[in-house]
Amino acid sequence: MTDLYKIEFLLPSAESSGPMELVLEPFAAVVTCFETPGSDTWRLEAYCTELPPYDLVEKAISDGARIAGIPAPEFVAGPVPQIDWVSENQKSFTPIRAGRFFVYPSHFDGKVPAGSLSICMDAGMAFGTGEHGTTKGCLLMIEAVLKRRRVATALDLGCGTGILAIATALASKATQLTASDIDPDAVAVSIENCRINRLQTRVRPVVSDGLDRRELNRPGAYDLVIANILAGPLQRLAPGIARVVAPGGDVILSGLLEDQETAVLAAYRRQGLYLRGRKRLDGWSTLLLSRKA
Numbered sequence: 102m103t104d105l106y107k108i109e110f111l112l113p114s115a116e117s118s119g120p121m122e123l124v125l126e127p128f129a130a131v132v133t134c135f136e137t138p139g140s141d142t143w144r145l146e147a148y149c150t151e152l153p154p155y156d157l158v159e160k161a162i163s164d165g166a167r168i169a170g171i172p173a174p175e176f177v178a179g180p181v182p183q184i185d186w187v188s189e190n191q192k193s194f195t196p197i198r199a200g201r202f203f204v205y206p207s208h209f210d211g212k213v214p215a216g217s218l219s220i221c222m223d224a225g226m227a228f229g230t231g232e233h234g235t236t237k238g239c240l241l242m243i244e245a246v247l248k249r250r251r252v253a254t255a256l257d258l259g260c261g262t263g264i265l266a267i268a269t270a271l272a273s274k275a276t277q278l279t280a281s282d283i284d285p286d287a288v289a290v291s292i293e294n295c296r297i298n299r300l301q302t303r304v305r306p307v308v309s310d311g312l313d314r315r316e317l318n319r320p321g322a323y324d325l326v327i328a329n330i331l332a333g334p335l336q337r338l339a340p341g342i343a344r345v346v347a348p349g350g351d352v353i354l355s356g357l358l359e360d361q362e363t364a365v366l367a368a369y370r371r372q373g374l375y376l377r378g379r380k381r382l383d384g385w386s387t388l389l390l391s392r393k394a
């Protein structure tokens with residue numbers, strides 16, 4: 102994390118901040134000034150990447166005060182306490198329910214609801230904690246597919262945290278999964294999440310741009326393909342995804358906005374798939390398509 106320093110002091114009016122901002126400009130990357138609640142004063146905060154010498158700051162503030170016509174204010178200067186945003190994000194993530202799936206962070210100390218399929222997942226460097234409408238839509242769709250049919254092999258393309266592969270493995274003990282992502286960091290996160298959820302023998306996370314990795318690209322290899330990417334990549338991947346899904350197999354697509362459904366659907370219909378269902382959540386659409394048997 103980059104070191105950050107702050108110079109701060111109080112001002113009697115908003116107008117006096119102008120000259121102060123000017124004199125602090127040589128030191129500060131950002132200067133903010135806001136009214137302090139319940140008083141007539143304004144707080145000026147100047148953020149610097151290096152702490153300037155005390156006497157230079159003192160002189161600048163005294164010059165600024167003279168221009169503004171106010172007494173030179175007392176100031177404090179020092180390092181800004183470092184915030185670990187990843188762990189802050191982790192603390193703010195609370196459990197999520199989507200159908201039978203219950204996704205909870207490792208710091209959760211409550212009770213997992215009886216009968217749920219629980220997934221331990223910390224928010225971090227990869228996408229997919231279940232909060233987002235696209236992930237939630239996919240979780241609900243996975244549940245619907247597995248209620249209807251047996252799935253022996255599945256591919257989670259664009260796995261992020263691995264949440265969808267993990268959910269599929271939990272919901273169907275019969276399924277062997279491959280999880281892939283273009284981002285090696287996401288794949289590393291997926292490997293760790295599979296270990297935490299004790300699924301390392303059933304889910305195999307690998308790095309691949311789309312279906313470029315040869316082992317993913319076997320015709321008819323998967324009973325189920327799940328891809329929560331974006332409308333553009335989904336359309337480009339349509340011929341590849343249609344090829345790797347088995348006859349009679351299913352494809353869950355998400356990451357598209359409601360008004361992008363028509364274009365994405367058209368790309369998959371051209372490959373012989375048909376629409377079986379759709380879920381819309383928070384403006385995002387999740388589609389379930391099937392390949393004719």
Ligand SMILES: C[S@@+](CC[C@H](N)C(=O)[O-])C[C@H]1O[C@@H](n2cnc3c(N)ncnc32)[C@H](O)[C@@H]1O
Pocket residue numbers: 227228229230231235236239258259260261262263264265281282283284287309310311312329330334356
């Ligand atoms: C919206 S996130 C989905 C994460 C998770 N599957 C979920 O549903 O929450 C999309 C993921 O797709 C990955 N991705 C984007 N383009 C890709 C591509 N061409 N091939 C593989 N993965 C890709 C991104 O790195 C990201 O992790």
